[in-house]
Amino acid sequence: MNEKKQQVSRRQFLNYTLTGVGGFMAAGVLVPMLRFAVDPVLQPSSKGDFVNVGLAVEDITSEPQRIEWQVVQEDAWNKSEVTKVAWVFRNDDGEIIAHSPICKHLGCFVTWEGSEDYPNEYFCPCHDGRYYKDGTNVPNTPPMAPLDEYEQRIENGMLYLGDPKPRGEA
Amino acid sequence: MLQKVYDWIDERVDITPIWRDIADHEVPEHVNPAHHFSAFVYCFGGLTFFVLVIQILSGMFLTMYYVADIENAWRSVYYLQTEVAHGQIVRGMHHWGASVLIVMLLLHTMRVFFQGAYKKPRELNWMVGVLIFFIILGLGFTGYLLPWDNKAYFATQVGLDIAEQVPFIGEHLKTLLAGDPNIIGAATLARFFAIHVFFLPAALFALLAVHFILIRRQGIAGPL
Numbered sequence: 001m002n003e004k005k006q007q008v009s010r011r012q013f014l015n016y017t018l019t020g021v022g023g024f025m026a027a028g029v030l031v032p033m034l035r036f037a038v039d040p041v042l043q044p045s046s047k048g049d050f051v052n053v054g055l056a057v058e059d060i061t062s063e064p065q066r067i068e069w070q071v072v073q074e075d076a077w078n079k080s081e082v083t084k085v086a087w088v089f090r091n092d093d094g095e096i097i098a099h100s101p102i103c104k105h106l107g108c109f110v111t112w113e114g115s116e117d118y119p120n121e122y123f124c125p126c127h128d129g130r131y132y133k134d135g136t137n138v139p140n141t142p143p144m145a146p147l148d149e150y151e152q153r154i155e156n157g158m159l160y161l162g163d164p165k166p167r168g169e170a
Numbered sequence: 171m172l173q174k175v176y177d178w179i180d181e182r183v184d185i186t187p188i189w190r191d192i193a194d195h196e197v198p199e200h201v202n203p204a205h206h207f208s209a210f211v212y213c214f215g216g217l218t219f220f221v222l223v224i225q226i227l228s229g230m231f232l233t234m235y236y237v238a239d240i241e242n243a244w245r246s247v248y249y250l251q252t253e254v255a256h257g258q259i260v261r262g263m264h265h266w267g268a269s270v271l272i273v274m275l276l277l278h279t280m281r282v283f284f285q286g287a288y289k290k291p292r293e294l295n296w297m298v299g300v301l302i303f304f305i306i307l308g309l310g311f312t313g314y315l316l317p318w319d320n321k322a323y324f325a326t327q328v329g330l331d332i333a334e335q336v337p338f339i340g341e342h343l344k345t346l347l348a349g350d351p352n353i354i355g356a357a358t359l360a361r362f363f364a365i366h367v368f369f370l371p372a373a374l375f376a377l378l379a380v381h382f383i384l385i386r387r388q389g390i391a392g393p394l
């Protein structure tokens with residue numbers, strides 16, 4: 001046989017053909033299933049709308065107050081109302097701050113002046129995590145980052161809150 | 171690359187003989203459609219297995235979204251079929267595959283029957299095959315209820331009434347299957363799901379292993 005012509009043997013040809021056809025069939029079966037499985041990963045992340053939380057701007061004091069509001073949550077085939085919580089106050093510069101109550105340590109709920117031992121601070125009961133009024137984590141307590149702050153907007157004198165955003169390292 | 175990985179494993183655990191036992195065997199002339207086209211009837215067993223593999227895979231993926239609960243079963247099926255990418259295809263494969271599987275199984279059974287391939291020494295394998303047949307019918311019966319729609323509900327009603335006709339133990343059998351003597355409901359759906367995805371597949375895998383080991387040990391029946 002001519003060395004340069006490198007003929008494909010009958011066995012090689014059958015091997016390639018069968019592998020190709022078999023691979024094509026296997027892919028036809030597996031690709032839809034894999035796409036089906038990874039679907040949640042490929043969903044666009046839902047941007048939360050701003051929601052009227054039922055608090056008039058004039059009622060916001062320098063003392064953090066706990067406010068609750070309901071949002072409709074769509075979880076696959078299940079629609080439900082979930083309660084969201086924020087701690088809202090005016091800081092010394094007169095800006096409105098809305099803190100998320102989720103502790104940056106392990107995700108428990110913090111409370112303003114939640115411990116009698118630590119007045120004027122947020123307190124997390126799970127591992128005694130603490131934050132100053134501006135949300136900065138108290139050094140040498142478990143949290144490693146300041147509390148998240150809700151995006152906010154004011155319309156017709158009412159407070160609207162969006163998604164909580166991390167404030168970055170303090 | 172692949173060859174290197176294979177060699178690395180083979181050098182340590184010597185898998186080539188195992189692989190040879192599984193994959194490397196002569197196909198006799200009388201079962202090779204290249205020699206006699208009518209030998210395509212010998213493909214039905216393999217096709218049954220092929221469709222079964224599709225059923226196992228698509229079923230595994232469906233359980234990522236399906237919930238066996240009377241409140242959520244129908245809604246989860248509706249959701250996965252209408253909202254999830256390729257949901258209609260994956261559910262379609264499982265739905266139509268179920269029917270194709272039973273068709274292939276029947277053709278395979280008829281081939282073995284009419285060729286007399288079940289005769290000594292292969293009676294044992296025939297019996298194992300009949301058990302596999304019943305298990306696959308059981309899979310079809312239990313799977314039919316899972317979408318929890320009207321057709322599923324009333325088909326199960328009929329099926330359970332048939333089970334009740336069994337002499338002496340009928341009523342107990344029905345209660346055992348449905349989880350309640352009278353209601354087709356929460357307990358029934360949970361049970362059917364458990365039977366459909368755990369009990370019957372486990373039994374099926376064990377019997378399939380026996381079926382394949384026997385056919386390899388005894389060889390395929392000779393020409394007619």
